[in-house]
Amino acid sequence: MIYINGIAQISPQQPDAAVRRETFLTEVRRCRTNMLQCVEPDYAAYFHVNALRRMGRVLKLGWAAAKNCLDDAGLVRPDVICVGTGRGCYKDTQKFMFSVDENNEQFVPPSPFIQSAHSSIAAQIAIQTGCKSYNMTYTHRAFSFESALLDAMMHLKEDQQKKVLLGGVDEISENMFKSFERIGHYKSPDTDSLGLLSSTTPGTIAGEGSVFFLVGSRPAEKSYAAIRAMDTFSETRSGEEVKSRIEIFLREAGLAITDLDLVVQGLNGDAAFDRIYHELMQSVFAGLPQAGYKHLCGEYHTSTAFALWLSALVLHHRAVPRVIRLNPLPVQRFENVLIYNHYRNENHSLILVSAPVSR
Amino acid sequence: MADASDAKGLSRAALLGLMAAREAVAQADFQSAGLRTGLLSGTTAEALRNVEIYLKDFLSNDSRNEFIESQDWGHSTRFIAETLGIRGYRTTINTACSSAANAIMNGARMIRHNLLDRVLAGGTDALGKTMLNGFHALMIVDPEACKPFDARRRGLNLGEGAAFLVLESEAALGEREPLCELTGYGNANDAYHLTALSPDGEGAAAAMQNVLQTAGLQPQDIDYINAHGTGTENNDLSEALGLRKVFGENIPLFSSTKPFTGHTLGSSGALEAVFAVLALQHGLAFPNLHFENAMPETLLEPVTVLQQGINIRHVLSNSLGFGGNNTSLIFSKTGA
Numbered sequence: 001m002i003y004i005n006g007i008a009q010i011s012p013q014q015p016d017a018a019v020r021r022e023t024f025l026t027e028v029r030r031c032r033t034n035m036l037q038c039v040e041p042d043y044a045a046y047f048h049v050n051a052l053r054r055m056g057r058v059l060k061l062g063w064a065a066a067k068n069c070l071d072d073a074g075l076v077r078p079d080v081i082c083v084g085t086g087r088g089c090y091k092d093t094q095k096f097m098f099s100v101d102e103n104n105e106q107f108v109p110p111s112p113f114i115q116s117a118h119s120s121i122a123a124q125i126a127i128q129t130g131c132k133s134y135n136m137t138y139t140h141r142a143f144s145f146e147s148a149l150l151d152a153m154m155h156l157k158e159d160q161q162k163k164v165l166l167g168g169v170d171e172i173s174e175n176m177f178k179s180f181e182r183i184g185h186y187k188s189p190d191t192d193s194l195g196l197l198s199s200t201t202p203g204t205i206a207g208e209g210s211v212f213f214l215v216g217s218r219p220a221e222k223s224y225a226a227i228r229a230m231d232t233f234s235e236t237r238s239g240e241e242v243k244s245r246i247e248i249f250l251r252e253a254g255l256a257i258t259d260l261d262l263v264v265q266g267l268n269g270d271a272a273f274d275r276i277y278h279e280l281m282q283s284v285f286a287g288l289p290q291a292g293y294k295h296l297c298g299e300y301h302t303s304t305a306f307a308l309w310l311s312a313l314v315l316h317h318r319a320v321p322r323v324i325r326l327n328p329l330p331v332q333r334f335e336n337v338l339i340y341n342h343y344r345n346e347n348h349s350l351i352l353v354s355a356p357v358s359r
Numbered sequence: 360m361a362d363a364s365d366a367k368g369l370s371r372a373a374l375l376g377l378m379a380a381r382e383a384v385a386q387a388d389f390q391s392a393g394l395r396t397g398l399l400s401g402t403t404a405e406a407l408r409n410v411e412i413y414l415k416d417f418l419s420n421d422s423r424n425e426f427i428e429s430q431d432w433g434h435s436t437r438f439i440a441e442t443l444g445i446r447g448y449r450t451t452i453n454t455a456c457s458s459a460a461n462a463i464m465n466g467a468r469m470i471r472h473n474l475l476d477r478v479l480a481g482g483t484d485a486l487g488k489t490m491l492n493g494f495h496a497l498m499i500v501d502p503e504a505c506k507p508f509d510a511r512r513r514g515l516n517l518g519e520g521a522a523f524l525v526l527e528s529e530a531a532l533g534e535r536e537p538l539c540e541l542t543g544y545g546n547a548n549d550a551y552h553l554t555a556l557s558p559d560g561e562g563a564a565a566a567m568q569n570v571l572q573t574a575g576l577q578p579q580d581i582d583y584i585n586a587h588g589t590g591t592e593n594n595d596l597s598e599a600l601g602l603r604k605v606f607g608e609n610i611p612l613f614s615s616t617k618p619f620t621g622h623t624l625g626s627s628g629a630l631e632a633v634f635a636v637l638a639l640q641h642g643l644a645f646p647n648l649h650f651e652n653a654m655p656e657t658l659l660e661p662v663t664v665l666q667q668g669i670n671i672r673h674v675l676s677n678s679l680g681f682g683g684n685n686t687s688l689i690f691s692k693t694g695a
Contacts, residue, residue: 081548086431086433090406093489094410096493097411097414105495113492115553116489117455119454123684127551130550132548132565134548135454135682135683136452136454137454137684138451138453139433139453140432140449141433143433147450151465154468183427234449
């Protein structure tokens with residue numbers, strides 16, 4: 001069990017979307033371009049002007065959310081930094097690749113290359129905070145954030161005093177969108193993002209976000225939620241297999257299905273792959289209140305960080321925004337939320353989030 | 360090799376990785392039944408090579424669609440896991456040049472936390488013009504053979520390759536004899552610059568101090584150090600100062616093996632972990648090719664001639680990466 005003692009998000013939703021219970025996702029942003037882009041802050045508040053000019057967007061997204069999270073927790077310097085990012089600084093890398101060709105491999109400006117390693121997001125946070133200890137970057141599609149989370153959990157077992165900054169960061173790249181649209185990963189006709197979860201056409205919409213958590217082994221005065229357990233599994237062969245993984249996961253966490261108060265699933269409007277979620281809603285999750293989130297943040301490799309933010313705030317506010325509800329069943333208690341996501345049936349993950357103290 | 364049909368749309372890093380992973384699994388001769396087996400791999404240039412060749416097609420026509428999904432850093436890990444039937448936890452680390460060392464460290468941590476019984480850990484990377492031009496733009500490529508730790512070093516030589524190690528818990532090992540033990544791992548960050556290491560070697564020293572601590576060893580216990588030693592002005596000075604901080608006047612035998620392999624970036628930590636195992640098994644310390652004159656700042660002199668038949672009990676291996684990401688591992692003779 002680890003506790004979320006600080007939280008911040010930069011996402012396609014407003015920065016204050018969850019600050020107050022009364023306005024918790026009551027106003028939502030939508031798009032009709034199949035790309036849900038972040039509401040970005042004025043970065044001048046986060047960087048020196050000189051540094052800002054050369055800095056890639058994903059590094060700005062990363063540090064701004066990390067800084068807000070540390071501020072929320074009242075902390076200047078974390079002890080450990082664990083970041084997950086599927087695409088990392090790929091956009092800057094492509095910029096560099098084009099520049100290599102344009103310059104015929106002669107006198108290529110190095111700036112985009114300097115920012116091309118995925119690990120520069122976490123390195124930038126280390127530089128800004130002066131955190132010289134453990135620093136890790138995972139990049140494995142929709143396991144990227146989960147791997148960082150698992151690492152954070154191991155750290156808090158190794159040393160209960162530690163405060164771990166944990167994040168999931170990804171940015172949209174237009175080139176990436178174009179190429180993956182070509183092979184059907186994204187919808188071609190323009191789609192209203194708010195209607196995404198009931199879409200019956202192939203493909204999804206692209207999203208992005210930078211979501212950070214400050215986690216510790218003990219609750220703080222302001223603990224949003226606790227993460228009880230996390231598991232990943234790959235390339236399932238059948239819906240039955242997914243069901244049995246979920247049942248084993250809950251059993252090992254000491255819970256029955258009926259202990260769940262809300263299930264947050266990763267539906268993304270791609271009819272071919274949403275089938276798995278629909279099956280679960282009819283079987284193992286039948287009778288439980290259900291929610292979805294990708295109509296608010298789009299599909300991206302670390303979208304489960306957004307789902308964790310959302311679930312933690314649901315528990316914190318003891319309220320479920322109407323916009324995320326998938327069925328009308330009333331939420332009776334606010335004790336346990338299960339997040340289940342899968343990416344193209346390749347990366348499946350489960351995160352069990354609970355109220356920080358028994359209420 | 361994979362069947363030709365499986366090989367469709369793959370990256371070169373995935374193919375290199377499979378060759379190495381398959382060798383490691385065959386050598387370990389393990390029985391799968393009932394054990395939780397995972398795969399942790401490090402890579403940094405993986406996604407780029409196919410993009411260099413096909414990006415214009417990706418953006419304008421359907422001729423190279425089979426390669427589109429290889430624009431991804433988890434691509435090779437997934438391919439290796441699926442081909443070898445590794446069904447447990449899998450992930451990929453990209454911390455630039457320390458990626459594979461971090462994959463080995465975190466594979467070991469997962470075993471220690473009883474999350475896995477056995478891990479295939481290592482890394483893979485392939486040469487491409489993005490990395491070559493990138494290091495050129497930073498003016499740290501030596502047009503001739505690199506000479507790590509030499510006073511007149513001018514930069515690195517790029518390389519490519521893959522290496523994997525099978526890590527097992529004692530329970531999973533059973534009656535089989537291990538090649539050696541992974542006794543320590545340490546990670547620290549410079550928090551100094553996105554590419555350069557801190558000029559005083561603080562980060563490298565911290566990683567080495569951490570690894571000694573987790574291994575429960577003293578500096579004098581280390582018999583050979585496989586240095587990161589890329590041959591760049593900045594890396595070698597920072598690493599040498601780090602060595603002086605940790606080992607003082609009593610520097611163990613040390614060398615960089617990068618003149619043999621080139622700098623294989625994300626996989627270098629795994630290649631050098633294999634050299635560490637070979638050093639323990641055969642009592643070797645490898646020569647640091649092309650070294651002539653010691654750096655005036657530290658006067659450190661690496662091994663220049665292959666040392667054979669020496670008693671090597673503990674080998675320390677350094678990996679220092681972009682983003683100040685420093686990782687050290689210690690491999691020890693079983694029971695030493």
